[in-house]
Each structure stands twice: as structure tokens, then as C-alpha cells.
Amino acid sequence: MRDPIGHAKSAPSRNVFETLLRRYARTSYAVVVLLLYLLAATALGAALAPALALTHLLFGWASRLPSIPAWLLRGFAVALAWFVFGMALLVVVAAYNKVLPTRVKPYKGGYYTLDAVPWFLHNGLFYLVRFTFMPFVTLTPYGVWFLKAMGMTIGRHAFINTEYISDPSLITVGDDAVIGGSVRIFAHYGGGGNLVVAPVVVGHRATLGLACCVMGDVIIGDDAVILPESVVLPGSRVGAGETWGGVPARPIAKGEMDAFKKVIRGEI
Template sequence: MQRLLALIGPLPFIALAIMAAGVSLGFAVWLFSEVFAPALSTLPPVWRYPLTGLALASSYFAYGLTLLLVAPLLNFVLGGRLQPYRGSAVSLMALRWYVHCTLTLLVRYSFLEFVTPSPFAQLYYRLMGMKIGRNVTINSTAIADPSLIEMADGVTIGGTASIMAHYSQGGYLVIAPVKLGAGATIGLRAIVMGGVEVGEKAKVLAGSFVLPNSRIPAGETWAGIPAQRLELARDAAGNGTRAT
């Protein structure tokens, strides 16, 4: 029975991904077939083939930009907006999380890299439920559970940094919000787990791992695996700071 459930369990979410991708691809196919193809058919081969390549590439980007709207719409219709949760991975709340994850991963792995860190990516995250302040820079696509992530004004997310508002503990699925205060910085390849709060102008240095439910006070610098407070002392000559 468990093997059967393991086999059929992912099927509804695969179908959901196919639906979101298919609707978006439908617009791309229409654009190519009805707009580009008629004009291309009249050109000599020396022009037709390179321009066909450009038309196909343009249609792919039409797919991606459409997906940035279709995925949040399906997420909203299917109740994918998350709430904090701790319990079984097989429940109504967990089902909503699977919907949210499916749509987030589809966008991430099929298109989002091409528009990060542009305003298109931030528009998508906002539509998925993320709260984003002004002058925020998100230079990573490794953002899970956007509907439970809050970034205040001036937050900077470094390249390939991971922020996820969930984790597993004691056999339970835990979904917990992540809050990044104004001016906070998450460094390159750092990992921030569910339940973490980072204070104003605090820094998580590159490659660090912030454990679930950690609280980083305003202005502090944390580093390491697991991340801990890093003491910074100005050297005797006043030339800068060093870690202690």
C-alpha cells in the first residue's frame, strides 16, 4: 500500500505542473504560429532560418513571462497561500504546501533564472504572496515558500542564497515564516531556514547556515555552520575590522 501511495502520490502535482506549463506554452505556440510563422514563410532561406531561431527564442520568453502570471493565479485558486504549520506531511495544510512548492519549483527551474534579479522576478514573488519592501535586491532563485517570506526595505539577497520557510523535525513538517528586517543582507550561498528572523542591518555572511527559528538581532553579523554571532573588532591602527 505504501509503495502504491508513493507511486500515485506525486501524480496530481505533476498534473498541476503540466497544466501551468501547458497554458503558458499555449500562448507561446499561438504567438509563433499566428504571428511569426506567416511572416517567416515568405522569406528566403538565408533569412528564414536565423529569424526562425529568433522567433522561437522570443516565443520561449513569452512562455516564461506568461508562466510568471499563470503560476500565481493557480496558486491563489487552489489555496496555495500558506499559514504557519507543524504536523503531519499528509494533511490538508501539507497539501496546500505541495501545491505552493510545485508551482514555485516549476517557475524556478524552467524560467526564473533568466529574469533574476529583474523586477519581473519580484513581481512573480509578490503575486505568490511574498511581502517585499522598497529597494530590495533578490539575486537568487533558491527561494522556497515565498508566501511566508517577508523582506523589508533595502534587503539584499546574495547570489544563490537559499531562503526556505519550512523544515522537517521529529518526523513532522514545519512551515514557519522568515522575516528579514530593513537593510538586512544574506550573503552568497548562505542558507536561511524556516522561523528565522534577521534584524535591521544585520548580516549573514557568505556560505553560512542559519538554523531554524534563530533570531539575529539588529546590526549583528553572523557566520559559520551553524551560523553564530561574529565579533568584529577594530584593529589598533584603526584600519578596519577583524573577526574575533
């Protein structure tokens, strides 16, 4: 049986555990989410420990100072603790991702299967950083290190100016590529009751314009350009040197692009 978007349904259950997982999908999902919250709490707690230790130390110093310097030191302690927590969280989450079963593979099938667990866990861990500290390290060496530690392949001198990323272990960015601000890249999509996990490849020297969206199962060739706010749908293959734009994104011929530029410049 095939769903409306043409992707095969899940394979038969391989064991009793997976049969129960599918039969009691909502209950299983609720339990897994609670377990993920528990795991997240341990990661956040480990990252908070050095921040709390620093705060305790500086608050102790502040207690021996006059009122105004004491409050200044306490304020500095809290602010500094935030950055210590964030940097520690990068390391903790990367370590969790390495030791836990987070090896995401291309997949087509139902959400409630054992094959979907690594994808769920990998993104759950990544989002701990994405929704807390990632904006503070985007465009820095620490952000690049973290993305690589989470499995993302990043070429030499690539410029990544976005934290709106999912499935980093299935994303490849080539040398000298430019990922513009607020670009959304995720190596998955869903439809017809299916989850589809498929890699995204951005070629050497390719440019993804401001706030464009690149979905799973997309290959963008070397020197290609995706115009701002465009949506590159699953299965798209952007050829080397091509320019794509629009919703959904489509190839734009050089003559058409030159005409756009003349309009923008007021030459027409």
C-alpha cells in the same frame, strides 16, 4: 509523543479521508504527485499557447522568404517564443496560486496530512517557474512582481539576487534589504518524521551574503549581516545590527570581525 528534535507529532486524524491518507501514505503520495503533474501540465500548456501561436505566425512568414532569411526568422521565432512562454508562465502560475488552496500556514506535524497539502501545492506551483524561467527574471521588476504575486512580502528598494527560494508566502524581506547571489531561503525544514513550516523574516537594511542558507523559523533583525556561505539554523534570532557567520552561523563580535578584516587585508 515527541520526535528527537522536539517537535510534536501530528494531531489525530479529523476525518476518514485523512485516516486513509495516513494509512496508505506512499500510495496517497504517489497519487497526489500524479495529480500535481496533471495540474502542472495545464499551467505549462496555458503558458505555451501564446508562444506556439507566435511561432506559427513567424514560421508562416518565413516560408515566403529566401533560405537564409527564413532560417534566421525561424531561429528568432523559437528564441522569442521561449521568452513569451516564460512571461506567460509567471502570470499563469500566479493566477493558479491565487485560486487554488495554497494558503500556507505555520505547521508542525507529519508530511502525510491535509494540513501539509497547501504547502505541497504552493511550492509545486512555484517550482514550475523557479526551475524554468526564474533565472531570467531575477533582479528584474518582473521577478519582484512574481514573488509578490506568490505571497512574498518585499519592502521598498529590497535587492533580491537569488531564485533559490521556497515557501515564498511565508517570507518577509524588509526595506533596503539585500539578498545576495545564490542565497537559499526556505520557510520549512524536516526531521524525526516531521515537517515544520515556519516563517522567515529579514529585517530592514539587513544583508544576506553570497550563498548563505536561511532555514525556517528564523528572524533576522534590522541592519544585521549574515556572512557568505553561512547556515542560519531554525530558531535563530539574529539581533538588530549583529553579524553572524559560520556553519552553523553564530554571532561574531565586532572585535573578532575587525581581526578578520585585518587578516584579509594582509595587515597581520
